Amino acid sequence: MSRLPKYIEADDVKRVLKMTELIPIIEKAMGDFSKGDDGGVVQPVRSFIPIEKHGGFFAAMSAYSEKDETLATKLLTRYQENAGTGIPTHTSAIILFEPSTGELKSIMDGDVITSMRTAAASAVATKYLASENSKILCILGSGDQARSHYKSLHHICNFEEVRVWSPTFKNAQYFSSQLRSKVCATVEEAIRGADVIVTATFAKQPIVEWEWVKPGAHINAIGAVNKKWQELSSELMQKSVVYVDSREAAMKGSGDVIISKADIFAEIGDLVNGTKEAQREKTTVFKSLGIAIEDVVSAKLVYDKHMENH
């Protein structure tokens, strides 16, 4: 057997990774993560290097799953100011090791996985927390995560209407020309009456107010990935029931949680495990920062499926 690591490029990841298969895998991973030692997941909070001079950051996200016998790390950069230049705002690679020997198995594109696993995690949260009769989806942002969430959430709810808002109107129009949706001129117009809301923006100050949100709506808040940034107002955070992917990471790195001083009710994995209640009838927020175990199990799926054909 060759000892050379397998390089798996973005097109090959895209070819093998299917949202229908990914959602249950991410659900199980979130559950294992929230079981603590019983779940067999070892995952430190990610490390960050701010690249202040250029307005970006680098992060390293690593995890080992004993149950899945998978060990990997994702290295990523986020350069918000690349938006509109043709250079991606996020760039990543995932490095997969063989846990029994420590050998390097694969280096693969991480961008497709980041896009799909983040949307799959929101799909899991939406499955547990959205009203069963959700009809209107609102997406704030029109970038990569906005597109990926449009696709993943259609696997969970039968939406009759999708609304999109973006700070640059023509970006929202482009989104709408590709994915059936109505373009809204303001955040308030997009939010009022929506059952499920996705915030996938670069906002650093709150853009969503409590009084616009329909009582009982569910919000997947996936931007504001820094302790000083917020997408949701403090009032909205305080009055909603707040769920996170990792309590430890949210308390260290989420401005939406830290600045609002909102209580975290549970991790999504606690809902999967049945150890905490899914308060579907209340207004709920899933504050997502992204956790390494989501990348690790996705990378295993990609590697195994890729190797079936090579």
Ligand SMILES: NC(=O)C1=CN([C@@H]2O[C@H](COP(=O)(O)OP(=O)(O)OC[C@H]3O[C@@H](n4cnc5c(N)ncnc54)[C@H](O)[C@@H]3O)[C@@H](O)[C@H]2O)C=CC1
């Ligand atoms: N929670 C998680 O696991 C992950 C979170 N993210 C975060 O999700 C957000 C969206 O990421 P992508 O879609 O990949 O980026 P993207 O570059 O593809 O799209 C970003 C969107 O934000 C909008 N935007 C720019 N400035 C804004 C402002 N001041 N206020 C409101 N909206 C603004 C843009 O018009 C665009 O629609 C980012 O904050 C990103 O870091 C990304 C990956 C994983």
Ligand SMILES: O=C(O)C1=NCCCC1
């Ligand atoms: O992959 C993740 O997880 C990310 N989280 C925060 C923003 C960049 C990507």
